[in-house]
Amino acid sequence: MKKILQLQEVKVIAKKQTLLDVPEFTLQQGDLLGVIGPNGAGKSTLLKVLSFLQAPNEGRVVYKGEEKHANTLSLDIRRRFAVAMQQPLLFDTNVQQNVVLGLKLRKENKKIINEKVDYWLNKFQIDHLAKKNALSLSGGEAQRVNLARALILEPEVLFLDEPFSALDFPTKAQLIQDLKEILNDTSTTTFFVSHDLLEIKHLTKSLAVIMNGNVEQIGYTKEVIDQPNQAVAPFLNKWKELYTL
Numbered sequence: 001m002k003k004i005l006q007l008q009e010v011k012v013i014a015k016k017q018t019l020l021d022v023p024e025f026t027l028q029q030g031d032l033l034g035v036i037g038p039n040g041a042g043k044s045t046l047l048k049v050l051s052f053l054q055a056p057n058e059g060r061v062v063y064k065g066e067e068k069h070a071n072t073l074s075l076d077i078r079r080r081f082a083v084a085m086q087q088p089l090l091f092d093t094n095v096q097q098n099v100v101l102g103l104k105l106r107k108e109n110k111k112i113i114n115e116k117v118d119y120w121l122n123k124f125q126i127d128h129l130a131k132k133n134a135l136s137l138s139g140g141e142a143q144r145v146n147l148a149r150a151l152i153l154e155p156e157v158l159f160l161d162e163p164f165s166a167l168d169f170p171t172k173a174q175l176i177q178d179l180k181e182i183l184n185d186t187s188t189t190t191f192f193v194s195h196d197l198l199e200i201k202h203l204t205k206s207l208a209v210i211m212n213g214n215v216e217q218i219g220y221t222k223e224v225i226d227q228p229n230q231a232v233a234p235f236l237n238k239w240k241e242l243y244t245l
C-alpha cells in the first residue's frame with residue numbers, strides 16, 4: 001500500500017503542555033483507520049494536524065512523499081480532503097443544495113453535478129428529502145446529508161470526527177452498515193475518530209489507540225482488540241468487559 005499521509009516527529013504544544021507527541025505515523029492509501037482513546041487523548045488534534053486544519057508546533061506533515069504546511073497548502077491539495085464532524089454544519093437551504101454546494105464552488109459542469117447529486121442522495125437513501133430544508137432534519141438524516149456532501153467530492157482522504165455519536169443505536173447501526181458498503185465500494189482512504197469500540201470494530205480495517213497524546217498501538221483492528229499492549233490494555237479491556245467483544 002502507498003503512504004498517503006505521514007507525520008514525522010510531530011508535536012502539538014499549548015500552554016507549555018504537549019497535547020500530541022507522534023514520532024512517526026502513516027495513513028496508507030485505501031486504509032479505513034479508526035482512532036480511539038479516552039476523552040482529551042488527542043484524537044481530534046491528530047485529525048486536525050493530519051488534515052492540514054492545524055499546523056503542528058514541531059515536526060513534518062508529509063503528503064505523498066512531500067512535506068506540506070497547513071498555512072500554505074494549495075487549494076488543489078486541500079480539496080483532496082473532506083472532513084465530516086459530529087455536528088453537521090448544514091446550511092439553511094434544502095438538502096439537495098447542501099449536497100451540491102462543494103461541486104458548485106468547484107465550478108463543476110451542471111450535468112455532472114445533477115448526475116452526482118442523484119447518485120449520492122440515492123446512495124445515502126435521502127432522495128425523498130431532497131427538497132426538505134436541511135435545518136429541519138433529524139440527527140440521523142442530517143448526518144447522512146453531511147456524509148453525502150463529503151463523498152460527492154470524491155475525496156482522496158475522508159476524515160470523520162465522531163460522526164455517529166449523537167445518533168440513537170438503530171440509526172447509528174444502519175448508517176454504519178451503509179457507510180461501510182459505500183467506503184468499500186469507493187475504496188476511499190478514511191481516518192475515523194470514535195469513542196466507541198463497537199463502531200470501530202464494525203467499520204475499520206486498522207486501529208490506532210491514542211492515550212495522553214501518544215499513539216500507543218496501531219495495527220489491524222482485530223489484532224489490536226485481541227492483543228492490546230500494556231499501555232492500551234486497561235482502556236480496551238474495559239470496553240471488552242462491557243460488550244464481551
Ligand SMILES: Nc1ncnc2c1ncn2[C@@H]1O[C@H](COP(=O)(O)OP(=O)(O)OP(=O)(O)O)[C@@H](O)[C@H]1O
Pocket residue numbers: 014015019037038039040041042043044045046195
Ligand atoms: N487550542 C487548545 N488549547 C489548549 N488546549 C487544547 C486546545 N485544543 C485541545 N486542547 C486540549 O488538548 C487535549 C486533546 O484534545 P482533543 O480534542 O484532541 O482530544 P480528543 O481525544 O479528541 O477528546 P474528546 O474525546 O473529548 O473529543 C485536551 O486536553 C484538550 O483540552
